[in-house]
Amino acid sequence: MKSMTGFAESSVSTEIGKIMVDMRSENHRFLDVKASVPESLLHMETTIEDRLKNSIQRGKLRLRLSVQTNRKERQQLSEKVLRENHSSLKRINSALGLKTEIGIEHLLMMENSFESHAGPEVSRETEARIKEAVAKTLVKFNKSREIEGQKLEKSILGRLEVIRKTVDGIKKKRKEFIKKSDKKTKEKIEKIFSSKHKNDPILSQEAAAIITEKSEIDEEIVRLEAHISKFRKTARKKGAVGKELDFLVQEMNREAGTISAKCKDAGISHLTIGVRLELEKIREQIQNIE
Numbered sequence: 001m002k003s004m005t006g007f008a009e010s011s012v013s014t015e016i017g018k019i020m021v022d023m024r025s026e027n028h029r030f031l032d033v034k035a036s037v038p039e040s041l042l043h044m045e046t047t048i049e050d051r052l053k054n055s056i057q058r059g060k061l062r063l064r065l066s067v068q069t070n071r072k073e074r075q076q077l078s079e080k081v082l083r084e085n086h087s088s089l090k091r092i093n094s095a096l097g098l099k100t101e102i103g104i105e106h107l108l109m110m111e112n113s114f115e116s117h118a119g120p121e122v123s124r125e126t127e128a129r130i131k132e133a134v135a136k137t138l139v140k141f142n143k144s145r146e147i148e149g150q151k152l153e154k155s156i157l158g159r160l161e162v163i164r165k166t167v168d169g170i171k172k173k174r175k176e177f178i179k180k181s182d183k184k185t186k187e188k189i190e191k192i193f194s195s196k197h198k199n200d201p202i203l204s205q206e207a208a209a210i211i212t213e214k215s216e217i218d219e220e221i222v223r224l225e226a227h228i229s230k231f232r233k234t235a236r237k238k239g240a241v242g243k244e245l246d247f248l249v250q251e252m253n254r255e256a257g258t259i260s261a262k263c264k265d266a267g268i269s270h271l272t273i274g275v276r277l278e279l280e281k282i283r284e285q286i287q288n289i290e
Contacts, residue, residue, distance in 0.1 A: 001153045003148035003290070004058060004288055005025055005026055005027065005059075006142070008022070008024075008138075008140035011133065012132060012133040015126055016040075018068040020065070023061065023137050023141045025141075026059065027287055028060035031061075033052045033061045035065065037065045040067075044130065048063065051131075056142075056290065059290060082107050086102060148288075152288065152289060153236075160228060160231060160235075166278075167225060167275065170271050173267045174221075174268060217263055217268075220262070223251075223255050224259070231249075245289065246286050256275045
């Protein structure tokens, strides 16, 4: 079990400077991966994103790659752009009826007046070093998700054990309720069939309802126990299990709701409320599981 939230960072020295990689993720219903890289490394963006997609199955993952460069970019004024900017400012002056004199200081404030000249292209050796940094960060990132996932698994299975014990309590309460009601049930049925209206179909249906009432929630209890067992096995599987666990929680909640609606015993109703409260807490935690 892995958490969908995680964070990791690492760095590596290269000929173009110090490469820093940080990776973080958060909950998401599907897989959403995006890498942010400097313009000089844009050609590596798709490769990096594909590498990330092969490592996680669900969640919103963002990778940021930055460079503390050893090389200073050379910037120089572009005469062509300066002329275009000057013409644009003159048109704006005229359109607005302004008489402001346009000086060089106005043109220098416009970012596009400068042209940057970066150093030589990134070498294959540097690209290899960058890929190593990404791989190193990814290992640390997945480790952080595993650690968080282990904490979640321990907490969730602890709550599941509380539910299992509560279901045992429901079964015990059910037996006590049946035992107490056996005498009354017998008296009701005897009264029905000893009356002069014993052949009345309505009374016969009433007798049948009293007899079947004893086992009206047995099937729900059996299914609930089966879901608990399946949940425990699924939680310990490798890979993405979040969606399957979410489905099982919904099924358990449905069975618990049916038990609560059908049962005639207040004690069972109270225990069922406890089951549903624990299931809601588990459901919230599952939203963070891959």
